[in-house]
Amino acid sequence: MKRKITLKHIASELEVSISTVSKALKNSDEISRDTKEKIQAFAKLYNYKPNNIAISLKNKRTKNIGVIIPDIVHHFFTTVFRGIEKYANTKGYNVIVCVSDESFDKEVINMEMLANGSIDGFIMALSAETQLKNDFNHLKEVMEQGIPLVLFDRITDEISCDKVVINDKEAAYMAVKKLINNGRKKIALITTESYLNVSEKRAQGYYQALKDHQMEIDENLVLRLPYQFEDEQESEVFFATREIDAVLCVNEIFAVRCMRHAQKRGLRIPEDISFIGFTDGILSRFASPRLTSVAQHGEKMGEVAAQMLIDKVENEVEEGKETFRTEVLKATLIERESTVN
Amino acid sequence: MKRKITLKHIASELEVSISTVSKALKNSDEISRDTKEKIQAFAKLYNYKPNNIAISLKNKRTKNIGVIIPDIVHHFFTTVFRGIEKYANTKGYNVIVCVSDESFDKEVINMEMLANGSIDGFIMALSAETQLKNDFNHLKEVMEQGIPLVLFDRITDEISCDKVVINDKEAAYMAVKKLINNGRKKIALITTESYLNVSEKRAQGYYQALKDHQMEIDENLVLRLPYQFEDEQESEVFFATREIDAVLCVNEIFAVRCMRHAQKRGLRIPEDISFIGFTDGILSRFASPRLTSVAQHGEKMGEVAAQMLIDKVENEVEEGKETFRTEVLKATLIERESTVN
DNA sequence: CGGGGCCACGAAAACGGTTTCGTGTTAATA
DNA sequence: TATTAACACGAAACCGTTTTCGTGGCCCCG
Numbered sequence: 001m002k003r004k005i006t007l008k009h010i011a012s013e014l015e016v017s018i019s020t021v022s023k024a025l026k027n028s029d030e031i032s033r034d035t036k037e038k039i040q041a042f043a044k045l046y047n048y049k050p051n052n053i054a055i056s057l058k059n060k061r062t063k064n065i066g067v068i069i070p071d072i073v074h075h076f077f078t079t080v081f082r083g084i085e086k087y088a089n090t091k092g093y094n095v096i097v098c099v100s101d102e103s104f105d106k107e108v109i110n111m112e113m114l115a116n117g118s119i120d121g122f123i124m125a126l127s128a129e130t131q132l133k134n135d136f137n138h139l140k141e142v143m144e145q146g147i148p149l150v151l152f153d154r155i156t157d158e159i160s161c162d163k164v165v166i167n168d169k170e171a172a173y174m175a176v177k178k179l180i181n182n183g184r185k186k187i188a189l190i191t192t193e194s195y196l197n198v199s200e201k202r203a204q205g206y207y208q209a210l211k212d213h214q215m216e217i218d219e220n221l222v223l224r225l226p227y228q229f230e231d232e233q234e235s236e237v238f239f240a241t242r243e244i245d246a247v248l249c250v251n252e253i254f255a256v257r258c259m260r261h262a263q264k265r266g267l268r269i270p271e272d273i274s275f276i277g278f279t280d281g282i283l284s285r286f287a288s289p290r291l292t293s294v295a296q297h298g299e300k301m302g303e304v305a306a307q308m309l310i311d312k313v314e315n316e317v318e319e320g321k322e323t324f325r326t327e328v329l330k331a332t333l334i335e336r337e338s339t340v341n
Numbered sequence: 342m343k344r345k346i347t348l349k350h351i352a353s354e355l356e357v358s359i360s361t362v363s364k365a366l367k368n369s370d371e372i373s374r375d376t377k378e379k380i381q382a383f384a385k386l387y388n389y390k391p392n393n394i395a396i397s398l399k400n401k402r403t404k405n406i407g408v409i410i411p412d413i414v415h416h417f418f419t420t421v422f423r424g425i426e427k428y429a430n431t432k433g434y435n436v437i438v439c440v441s442d443e444s445f446d447k448e449v450i451n452m453e454m455l456a457n458g459s460i461d462g463f464i465m466a467l468s469a470e471t472q473l474k475n476d477f478n479h480l481k482e483v484m485e486q487g488i489p490l491v492l493f494d495r496i497t498d499e500i501s502c503d504k505v506v507i508n509d510k511e512a513a514y515m516a517v518k519k520l521i522n523n524g525r526k527k528i529a530l531i532t533t534e535s536y537l538n539v540s541e542k543r544a545q546g547y548y549q550a551l552k553d554h555q556m557e558i559d560e561n562l563v564l565r566l567p568y569q570f571e572d573e574q575e576s577e578v579f580f581a582t583r584e585i586d587a588v589l590c591v592n593e594i595f596a597v598r599c600m601r602h603a604q605k606r607g608l609r610i611p612e613d614i615s616f617i618g619f620t621d622g623i624l625s626r627f628a629s630p631r632l633t634s635v636a637q638h639g640e641k642m643g644e645v646a647a648q649m650l651i652d653k654v655e656n657e658v659e660e661g662k663e664t665f666r667t668e669v670l671k672a673t674l675i676e677r678e679s680t681v682n
Numbered sequence: 683c684g685g686g687g688c689c690a691c692g693a694a695a696a697c698g699g700t701t702t703c704g705t706g707t708t709a710a711t712a
Numbered sequence: 713t714a715t716t717a718a719c720a721c722g723a724a725a726c727c728g729t730t731t732t733c734g735t736g737g738c739c740c741c742g
Contacts, residue, residue: 001487001660004458006698017722022700032720051458053398054698057727062394064437064459072423075623078414085413085440094454096405096437099426113435117345117392117728118405146342256627263629282416283627286597288604319342347728358692363730373690395728398697458698686741693734704723711716 005046014042056117064094065309066119068110070102070127070154075252075281076298077125080152083302084123091310093120102227104129108138115141120313121148123305126156128227132195134158148312150305153296154197162308163326164301168198171294171331172205175248175276178333180213182340184246184274188221190235190258191250196227199250202278206248225254236261245273252277252284255291259338275338289337296331304329346387355383397458405435406650407460409451411443411468411495416593416622417639418466421493424643425464432651434461443568445470449479456482461654462489464646467497469568473536475499489653491646494637495538503649504667505642509539512635512672513546516589516617519674521554523681525587525615529562531576531599532591537568540591543619547589566595577602586614593618593625596632600679616679630678637672645670 011018016035024031024039025048031039042048056062065088069077085095096119098110107127114122122142130136131154139159142149152164179187189206192199203222210217223238235254239261247262249255255277259269267273269289277284280295304327312322335341352359357376365372365380366389372380397403406429410418426436437460439451448468455463463483471477472495480500483490493505520528530547533540544563551558564579576595580602588603590596596618600610608614610630618625621636645668653663676682 002485004486008698018699019701019723020721023721026700030720035720049453049457051398051698053394053403053458054727055700057392057394057398057697057729058699058701060727072426073416073419075414078419081438082413082440085438089439089451094437094439094459096435097422097426098430098435099423112390116390117394118435144343145345253623253627260629282594282624286594286624286628288601288629349728359729360693360731361691364691367730371690376690392728395697396730398699398727399729399731401697684742687739689736689738691735693732695732696730697728700726702723702725705721706719707721708719709717712714 004051005048006051007048010039010042010046010048014039061313062118062120063092064096064119065306065313066096066098066111066114066122066124068098068100068107068114068122068124070100070125072097072099075283076153076279076296079281079296079298080125080302080305083299083304084306085302086299087303087306088310091306093306093310100127100130102128104133104135111138111142115145115147119147121150121309123150123152123302123309125152125154126197127154128196131156131197148309150309150312152301152305156197160324162305162312162324164305164308164329165198165326166296166301166329166331168201168331169205169208171278171333172202172248173209174205175294175333176206176209177213178339179246179248179274179276180209180215182246182274185215186218186221186242186244187215187246187248188223188238188242188244189248189250190223190225190238190254192227193224202248202250232257232261236264239265247273247275249275249277252279252281252287252291252293255293255338256283256287259287259289259291269338270340274340276333280334284334284336287338292336292339293334294331295334297329301329345392346389347392351380351383351387351389355380402654403459403461404433405437405460406647406654407437407439407452407455407463407465409439409441409448409455409463409465411441411466413438413440416624417494417620417637420622420637420639421466421643421646424640424645425647426643427640428644428647429651432647434647434651441468441471443469445474445476452479452483456486456488460488462491462650464491464493464643464650466493466495467538468495469537472497472538489650491650491653493642493646497538501665503646503653503665505646505649505670506539506667507637507642507670507672509542509672510546510549512619512674513543513589514550515546516635516674517547517550518554519680520587520589520615520617521550521556523587523615526556527559527562527583527585528556528587528589529564529579529583529585530589530591531564531566531579531595533568534565543589543591573598573602577605580606588614588616590616590618593620593622593628593632593634596634596679597624597628600628600630600632610679611681615681617674621675625675625677628679633677633680634675635672636675638670642670 007018007021011021024036100107136158149161155163191203262273277291277293280293284291284293348359348362352362365377441448477499490502496504532544603614618632618634621634625632625634
């Protein structure tokens with residue numbers, strides 16, 4: 001087992017000082033050609049690589065970024081993560097992921113773990129519980145310590161920091177408008193309980209679209225389900241007791257489940273009833289019929305978030321002069337078989 | 342912006358030495374009651390937390406584990422990751438993820454980045470390209486440096502290290518056996534090109550089951566598709582030109598796509614043709630009909646892998662005395678609507 | 683009153699680098 | 713020949729901890 005070689009080893013082996021070795025390996029012109037060549041050759045031979053930890057300690061930069069997300073077995077979040085990871089990698093950063101599991105406490109614990117020097121900045125989407133509690137002290141702390149923070153998707157207005165979101169409200173608006181233009185009269189909304197920021201925005205778009213097109217808003221056509229629902233009874237009853245000819249769902253799981261309910265009742269999709277979901281993940285592409293869906297462009301979102309973060313990390317700004325941006329990405333509607341053209 | 346406070350700050354503020362502060366905060370009984378209380382109170386007031394990087398440098402332990410997987414937008418891998426993250430977290434470890442993107446070069450680069458002190462050990466699944474090239478020098482290097490390594494799912498026999506897999510061959514065998522028991526006569530196999538270790542194992546199980554039940558092996562019923570295939574033509578033709586009454590697919594995407602082909606041709610599932618897939622991800626649960634699938638228990642696999650790794654990390658064994666285990670988890674068949682009981 | 687032992691604390695090395703500054707040697711210049 | 717500048721390198725501080733070892737002061741005992 002050949003242990004990692006250090007500057008000290010090289011120095012003693014070659015009978016020069018540590019500083020000489022360090023400079024030689026950086027090709028400093030303080031060191032003579034001969035010495036440099038000798039040292040570099042030796043280092044190469046023994047495959048010397050500087051110790052990241054030592055470097056981090058020295059320049060107070062870890063080249064790690066911390067990502068905290070509510071869930072990892074989740075298409076959208078992994079998509080965002082991929083974008084983050086890709087961009088970070090091109091900039092020489094590594095990514096440490098922590099999963100909050102939708103729990104406030106875990107979110108806090110994870111942040112504290114990472115905030116003690118392990119990372120240069122955070123990218124995160126708030127846990128459901130955090131949004132529900134409306135407690136953001138852990139974020140404030142981090143900001144006060146001067147650690148850059150970028151929020152994406154699940155954001156809050158309470159914290160001043162960089163943010164990346166999609167135009168949820170407009171996207172929902174456009175989706176509903178499309179349904180209206182297709183002549184749909186009874187458009188339902190399947191959403192989550194209301195504390196989730198994004199669902200709320202999407203619901204707003206739904207209402208707005210109906211209003212703007214002089215359509216009656218019928219609360220009876222709005223179903224709010226628990227975020228992680230296993231029990232399908234409620235949604236089944238919903239479809240059994242209402243006349244609906246189009247449905248907007250705030251995620252694709254809701255959509256796929258509801259399509260099934262409709263099909264079970266003998267409705268044809270999209271002839272009798274149209275469906276539009278959010279997320280455009282794997283389910284949308286493989287459902288039958290394939291689901292028309294609002295693409296959130298997670299990978300792009302991740303890239304943008306990483307870019308904003310690394311920019312902040314590398315270009316420190318004097319106290320009080322920082323400015324925060326909220327980048328709004330445009331969602332796009334991917335039309336498939338669950339709606340008519 | 343309140344910058345992070347260090348031992349040095351506390352020491353100078355309280356006019357004691359750094360060592361005294363360090364000891365006081367560890368409740369060393371070398372320090373008097375009074376002094377300890379004073380220091381602890383001060384530290385608490387200013388929310389002192391030791392710097393992880395400094396600690397890492399000191400005891401050559403980062404409390405980070407590196408995970409390298411081929412893809413992150415992938416149900417099985419994220420499931421495994423969740424298991425890893427959960428277990429690691431309970432042990433106070435953080436997880437750094439790198440994505441190889443099925444590329445050999447990226448895998449190597451990522452390993453090298455992390456191997457220079459950033460992590461205490463690796464958990465990884467090999468990229469497709471690595472398996473194809475059959476080049477594992479980067480793994481050997483890491484092992485030689487004494488960095489613990491655990492391979493999961495996509496493993497190789499060329500490297501001696503801890504491994505976690507499922508009993509792919511047996512699982513496939515059982516699945517096919519079930520189809521045979523259901524009276525199926527023309528059982529097809531949809532798999533990937535053969536360099537992927539797991540696909541190969543599953544194919545072996547398929548052949549073995551047919552053989553053991555005196556059924557003819559018909560290579561015409563075996564379709565090998567590129568791992569990431571977009572073009573569906575080949576698989577469509579396959580179904581158009583063969584008489585098949587059951588299909589085993591090495592992943593759920595293949596299964597869902599093929600179910601669609603069958604349905605398009607007017608076949609009823611499972612009456613006319615049965616389907617069994619591998620992975621048991623989100624698609625299996627939401628497909629119509631719901632797909633009978635071999636569950637790989639990714640989360641469990643992740644937990645086991647993390648446990649093996651952390652065990653190795655924390656209980657260093659003298660040179661040459663190490664032993665390596667291969668843990669085989671039992672896959673289970675989740676029966677749904679795509680097969681008959 | 684002197685020596686031993688304990689208490690409470692500090693100095694310093696170490697982890698593995700980077701970087702500033704100082705210095706001995708040589709060669710060029712006055 | 714004396715002065716000086718350039719060159720090539722080393723010493724040491726520093727990043728923030730932990731930990732070993734030393735030591736000054738006090739008390740106790742002979």
